[in-house]
Amino acid sequence: MNYELFIAKRIIASKRYKSSISSPIIKIAIIAIALGITIMMISLATGFGLQQKIREKLSGFNGHVQITNFDNNNSEITLEPVSTEQDFYPEFSTVSGINNIQVYATKAGIIRTASDFEGIIFKGVASDYNWSFFKDYLVEGVLPNYSEEVSNEVLISKEIANRMQLNLGDTCNILFVKKDTNKPPWLRVVTIVGIYNSGFQDFDENFVIADIRHIQKMNRWEANQVGGFEVILNDFNEIESKSDEIYLQTSSTLNSISILEKYPAIFEWINLFDNNIYLIIAIMILVSGINMVTALLVLILERTQMIGILKALGSNNLSIRKVFLYNAGYLILKGLFWGNLIGFIILFIQYKFEIINLNPETYYVDTVPIAFNIVYILLLNIGTLLLCLLMLIIPSIIVSKISPAKAIKFE
Structure with missing residues (x-):
C-alpha cells in the first residue's frame, strides 16, 4: 500500500x-x-x-502556390498568358498532397454605377475553381456557375457593395482600359449573383470574381491561355517543401511562388x-x-x-x-x-x-x-x-x- x-x-x-x-x-x-x-x-x-x-484568407484569394510566367510584374494583374497544355494540368500527378489546381487571370477595371465609380481587380476563374473558401464567407445570394457558356454572373464583396450602393441581383458596368488609350474602353455589363465578406479588407475592397473567358477575350488570348495556376494543398504546413517540389516539376519558363514568399511581411x-x-x-x-x-x-x-x-x-x-x-x-x-x-x-x-x-x-x-x-x-x-x-x-x-x-x- x-x-x-x-x-x-x-x-x-x-x-x-x-x-x-x-x-x-x-x-x-x-x-x-x-x-x-x-x-x-x-x-x-x-x-x-x-x-x-x-x-x-490569403490562400482563399491566391491559392497556396501560384504558377505563372517569369516576368517583372509585381502587381496583382496578370499580363503574359500561360498555356493550359502543361503536364501538371488538370492533375498534378508528380507531386503528392495537392488538393486542386485551378486556372485564373486578373485584370484591372473600373466598376461604375449611375452615381459613382471605383477601381477593382477583375479576377477570372473557370469551372475547375474550388469555391469552398467563398462558400464559407458568402453572406447573400449564390456562387456563380462558369461551367457552361460565357457567364455575366459575378461575385462581389460586401465592402464594394456598400460603397457602390449595389444589391443582390443588380447589374452594373465594368470598364477596362485598352492598351491604345485613344480607343474607347471595353465594357462588360455584369449581374451580381452573390456577395461575400471575408473580413480581409485588402482583398474585399478590390476583388470581383468573374468568368475568366471575359479576360481571355479582352486580352486576345486563346481558349487555352490563362494568367496562371493556383495550387491548393491538403496541408498548409507542407507549403514550403511542396512549393519547392512544384518549382522543380514545372517548365523552366514558368515560375512558382508560395503565398509565404508573396506576402512575407504578413x-x-x-x-x-x-x-x-x-x-x-x-x-x-x-x-x-x-x-x-x-x-x-x-x-x-x-x-x-x-x-x-x-x-x-x-x-x-x-x-x-x-x-x-x-x-x-x-x-x-x-x-x-x-x-x-x-x-x-x-x-x-x-x-x-x-x-x-x-x-x-x-x-x-x-x-x-x-x-x-x-x-x-x-x-x-x-x-x-x-x-x-x-x-x-x-x-x-x-x-x-x-x-x-x-x-x-x-x-
Missing part, C-alpha cells in the same frame, strides 16, 4: 486542514493556477486561431504570435509555480509536528516529501480543473457568439477567431502539472531539516 498517498488523502479530507492558517494561501495558489491555465488556453486558442484565419507578423504565446505560457507557469512553492512551504511549516512524529515512527525524508508533493499535486490538479472549465466556457462563448471584435484593417479579421486543438491543450495541462511539481521538489527539501526531537510537542 502507498502509505504516502494514504496520508496525503487524509490531510486533504481533514476538516482542520480546510480551516487551517494555510487555507487562504492554498486557495490563492489554486486560483493562481486556475487563472494561469485559463489565460494560457485563451492565448493559445486565439493566437493559433488568428494565424489559421489569416492563412486561410507571415512574419503572424509568426510573432508564437513568441507572444510562449512568453505568456512561461510567465503564467512561473507565477503558478511560485504560488505553489509558497503554499507548500506553509503546509510543511504548519505540519512540523506531524513530520516529527512520522520521522520518529521510522519514515525517511523522501517518504515525507512525497506526502507533501502528493498534496501539492492535488492542489495543482484542482486548479487545472477549474481553469480548464472556465477557459472552455469563455472560448466556447467567443466561438459561438463572436462577442469580442477586432479592427479588420489591423488584424485582417473582424472578430477574435478561436482554434480548438485538444492535443495542445492536453500538452499544456501536462506541462503545467509537471513543471509546477518540479519547482516544488527543491522547497520540499526543508523536510530533511526538521528534527523529530524539536518538532514533537505534547500538550
